Amino acid sequence: MEPFTLYILGCGSAKPSNGHLPSCQVLSLREKQFMIDCGEGAQMQLNKTRLGITRLGHIFITHSHGDHCFGLPGLISTLGLLGRTAELHVHAPADLQPFLDCILQHFCQEMDYEVIFHAVDTKKHQLVYEDRGVEVWSLPLAHRVPCCGYLFKEKPLLPHIRPEMIECYGVPKSQINNIKAGMDWVTEEGEVIPNSRLVRPADAPRSYAYCSDTRYLPRLAEWVKGVNLLYHEATFDEEHVIRAQQTCHSTARQAAQTALDAEAKKLVVGHYSGRIKDENALLAEAQEVFPETVLGREGLSLSIV
Amino acid sequence: MEPFTLYILGCGSAKPSNGHLPSCQVLSLREKQFMIDCGEGAQMQLNKTRLGITRLGHIFITHSHGDHCFGLPGLISTLGLLGRTAELHVHAPADLQPFLDCILQHFCQEMDYEVIFHAVDTKKHQLVYEDRGVEVWSLPLAHRVPCCGYLFKEKPLLPHIRPEMIECYGVPKSQINNIKAGMDWVTEEGEVIPNSRLVRPADAPRSYAYCSDTRYLPRLAEWVKGVNLLYHEATFDEEHVIRAQQTCHSTARQAAQTALDAEAKKLVVGHYSGRIKDENALLAEAQEVFPETVLGREGLSLSIV
Numbered sequence: 001m002e003p004f005t006l007y008i009l010g011c012g013s014a015k016p017s018n019g020h021l022p023s024c025q026v027l028s029l030r031e032k033q034f035m036i037d038c039g040e041g042a043q044m045q046l047n048k049t050r051l052g053i054t055r056l057g058h059i060f061i062t063h064s065h066g067d068h069c070f071g072l073p074g075l076i077s078t079l080g081l082l083g084r085t086a087e088l089h090v091h092a093p094a095d096l097q098p099f100l101d102c103i104l105q106h107f108c109q110e111m112d113y114e115v116i117f118h119a120v121d122t123k124k125h126q127l128v129y130e131d132r133g134v135e136v137w138s139l140p141l142a143h144r145v146p147c148c149g150y151l152f153k154e155k156p157l158l159p160h161i162r163p164e165m166i167e168c169y170g171v172p173k174s175q176i177n178n179i180k181a182g183m184d185w186v187t188e189e190g191e192v193i194p195n196s197r198l199v200r201p202a203d204a205p206r207s208y209a210y211c212s213d214t215r216y217l218p219r220l221a222e223w224v225k226g227v228n229l230l231y232h233e234a235t236f237d238e239e240h241v242i243r244a245q246q247t248c249h250s251t252a253r254q255a256a257q258t259a260l261d262a263e264a265k266k267l268v269v270g271h272y273s274g275r276i277k278d279e280n281a282l283l284a285e286a287q288e289v290f291p292e293t294v295l296g297r298e299g300l301s302l303s304i305v
Numbered sequence: 306m307e308p309f310t311l312y313i314l315g316c317g318s319a320k321p322s323n324g325h326l327p328s329c330q331v332l333s334l335r336e337k338q339f340m341i342d343c344g345e346g347a348q349m350q351l352n353k354t355r356l357g358i359t360r361l362g363h364i365f366i367t368h369s370h371g372d373h374c375f376g377l378p379g380l381i382s383t384l385g386l387l388g389r390t391a392e393l394h395v396h397a398p399a400d401l402q403p404f405l406d407c408i409l410q411h412f413c414q415e416m417d418y419e420v421i422f423h424a425v426d427t428k429k430h431q432l433v434y435e436d437r438g439v440e441v442w443s444l445p446l447a448h449r450v451p452c453c454g455y456l457f458k459e460k461p462l463l464p465h466i467r468p469e470m471i472e473c474y475g476v477p478k479s480q481i482n483n484i485k486a487g488m489d490w491v492t493e494e495g496e497v498i499p500n501s502r503l504v505r506p507a508d509a510p511r512s513y514a515y516c517s518d519t520r521y522l523p524r525l526a527e528w529v530k531g532v533n534l535l536y537h538e539a540t541f542d543e544e545h546v547i548r549a550q551q552t553c554h555s556t557a558r559q560a561a562q563t564a565l566d567a568e569a570k571k572l573v574v575g576h577y578s579g580r581i582k583d584e585n586a587l588l589a590e591a592q593e594v595f596p597e598t599v600l601g602r603e604g605l606s607l608s609i610v
Contacts (some may be wrong), residue, residue: 040379074345077371102407
């Protein structure tokens with residue numbers, strides 16, 4: 001399987017606290033990188049991962065709160081200084097555009113590359129991007145400003161060739177792609193070998209969902225059903241459930257409930273409030289509902305399997 | 306003497322490299338803090354110093370390049386989240402205002418405090434701010450965009466009371482401030498005790514100059530004559546002197562020459578290019594001309610004496 005990896009660059013909330021940085025992640029799949037949110041310090045954090053920046057083509061922003069987008073000015077400028085020529089696509093709610101325009105107008109006039117803005121309708125669950133390998137779907141969230149999460153779904157994969165059968169029937173290498181695409185094989189003697197004997201079934205396509213910031217939203221589980229890895233904000237613990245509701249955030253238990261209802265394989269939580277003194281208590285709270293939970297932290301990478 | 310301390314929060318150049326962060330400093334004097342430049346990550350760095358933020362009232366920005374101002378959105382927003390009510394003053398070249406306006410309009414509508422912009426004329430060496438304790442003067446620099454450094458000059462200090470003389474002549478405590486202000490003392494017997502017998506001379510006022518970014522500018526030395534501490538950019542070494550000139554930056558040797566000509570007491574260099582692999586070589590280059598040079602680094606604090 002192609003590596004499909006999540007890198008957490010920042011998983012704090014708005015106020016810098018407990019050593020966390022504001023929201024930013026990079027998802028790496030098939031030689032491509034997708035950034036999700038871009039809080040202040042994103043470029044420094046990206047630098048630390050040694051992922052490089054040439055494969056970064058698309059940035060998905062959830063909403064126009066500073067802790068999710070204040071890393072854009074620095075990142076965009078630095079890419080210009082490094083001589084980038086490839087287009088950079090920013091997908092975000094429409095109200096981010098004036099900020100982006102301001103940066104481009106006042107700081108980026110001499111850049112050799114173009115930044116292209118794509119407004120995402122935060123009220124609709126729809127396809128917002130696709131390429132050969134992946135589809136990205138918006139996930140309407142409930143926050144204080146227009147906000148959506150993103151679901152990354154690997155496209156159906158090709159089946160695996162069975163080398164012993166290929167050898168047995170003398171199938172030439174030139175035909176391998178056709179066999180993978182489903183073709184039967186006809187031997188020189190005219191015997192038809194059904195495709196199913198030549199291949200093993202494809203791996204199931206994998207998926208990753210990023211849900212931040214949002215109050216607890218039961219319907220979310222349907223949209224991310226069976227997701228391999230779910231990132232869900234857990235700004236508060238159950239003790240602060242009222243405050244969570246008031247500020248349109250979730251508790252760790254609520255994040256876990258969504259993971260459980262979605263039948264996710266794994267949950268990673270983040271966006272911790274500065275009020276949370278003991279993140280392990282937050283973890284315990286989530287694991288009571290959904291044992292396959294891990295705490296997000298800066299520098300953590302997770303293989304999506 | 307009142308503590309007068311410089312805290313270096315970032316001393317790298319535009320591209321994040323060698324572990325440095327973009328330009329940002331805090332100068333602390335008499336219960337007040339002044340921030341100078343505000344590169345990305347400023348609020349996180351400030352958090353690490355444990356200086357607190359309530360005493361921060363004025364930010365001085367040298368020029369509108371991202372590595373000197375992209376920390377403003379995050380810092381200004383966070384101060385709002387923390388419930389600040391006191392005005393925050395931003396002094397900067399006029400071309401920074403659209404960026405600041407954009408941030409305030411799109412991210413700071415709900416803040417309880419006001420951000421007040423003061424345009425600084427970067428072509429004039431003039432007083433841009435003063436309070437009871439300090440004057441701040443602009444220092445016209447030569448960079449690719451309008452740019453000025455800042456000179457912080459402590460105001461003349463009061464003389465020291467000589468406790469033994471006060472006791473000898475029975476001067477009441479209520480008169481101490483008058484004596485400090487220069488008044489003579491008349492004893493009950495009518496004898497006039499000249500002020501000079503009651504006090505020791507005041508300490509010499511101290512000063513700090515911040516000069517970044519600029520090509521080598523010989524006239525700068527006159528404006529910062531006798532400065533206690535000079536921060537001067539040293540983006541390059543002498544090997545890259547042509548590149549320094551082309552990009553309107555300085556070499557370590559040029560920074561040291563300015564310190565020497567200014568008869569500065571101490572020089573601290575920074576704004577290192579990513580091309581500089583060995584900062585100690587940069588230090589050695591500067592020390593050949595001006596031995597009292599130190600390398601700036603994140604987390605360094607220097608007492609200004």
